[in-house]
Amino acid sequence: MNWEIIIKWLPRLLEGAVLTLELLAIAVIAGLILALPMGIARASRNLYIRALPYGYIFFFRGTPLLVQLFLIYYGLAQFEAVRKSALWPYLRDPYWCAAITMTLHTAAYIAEILRGAIQAVPAGEVEAARSLGMSRAQSLVHIILPRAARIGLPAYSNEVILMLKASALASTITLLDLTGMARTIIARTYMPVEIFFAAGMIYLVITFVLVGVFRLIEKWLRVDATYNSR
């Protein structure tokens, strides 16, 4: 193992890690916002409302992220209308394409997590809220969602870690994220083992930090209390 090479290129790798974290942050935050209405609709008792987001979730969970990325980055250019639209400056930029695809992809998974969490809220608590005279919307905002957030948080933190690893795919559309940067450096130095090892260790460190952060959030939201009170 050639440590000098690793130390020499570490600053560039960390530069890539910043881009990775940027993409990750956009995807999991925008994805959560997009997933909220879908998850609520999926947990609806009305068949038509429930079926609406199903197709979206089925498509995004059933196909590889790489296909979705290529569909948006390379595929959209096939249409004249897209190339003439006001959004074209964004849709030809690999950065925004990666951010959009990752957001759409993770939203499908988060919606399913939300659905599971909403359905796991004890029926008695929802009934209690309704019997106190809360409207459906009020009980959703004040009782069901805060409760579902705590139930779904561990699954959401898993999804964030999965998206961190999925963000490596951004390197396939020329972005210099951590993996992309590693590939560029290897093309120059021809030291695949050392550089990929270093990149892998950076991913590991990010994973550990994220796991720690979510553990703190769980403590702060008192996620454990929701389980003890049953």
Place this chain on the structure above:
Amino acid sequence: MMFDLYGFGPALVAGTLMTIKLALCALALGLVLGLLGALAKTSPYPPLRWIGNVYSTLVRGIPELLWVLLIYFGSVNLMRALGEALGMNLELGPFAAGVIALGICFGAYATEVFRGAILAIPKGHREAGMALGLSRGRILWRLVLPQMWRVALPGLGNLFMIMMKDTALVSVIGLEEIMRRSQIAVTSSKEPFTFYLVAALIYLSLTSVAMVGLYFLEKRASRGIRRA
């Protein structure tokens, strides 16, 4: 036909077969690794437990794409050294590298699934085996493994579905599976959306078939089990 495939239909079919082959080979390797990992993690010997922990933590914390690239490009020097020692011309092709990378990743997640399943078997069953004078290997083979499958199957099915989608990553190192074939078709037809959409639909049907297959496997595995 819904799409004009410019005569690339047969190529896409060949790519689909390659994807299936890759997924099944990686599944076989991953199951073996997962089982070994779980046995190591539940072993009474601390060094084995340590190895199991390092394996599942290390692999699960690093992106699958990085494993594919690391094994394909990183193995060149190793294989050359090994080839020189054996006097042969050794090389790890994209298929072998893909199987190893996906197998390692599947195995790390399967380790956790198998571990949970092993722990789900009542302690009394193992003790009954010991009371009957069965050796440790026989207890594992005749008592633990057959009962474990039923518990592990749903988790393994999910992992297989995830892995089937991860096979697309192997196109990055040039294996001619669905994605690579679509890329080639796009280069000459200049219709990226059409071909990537067809690829997406192929993956959708593959995962759907796997889902149905899994349903029947689970049904068969839990025959004779009363549902509460």
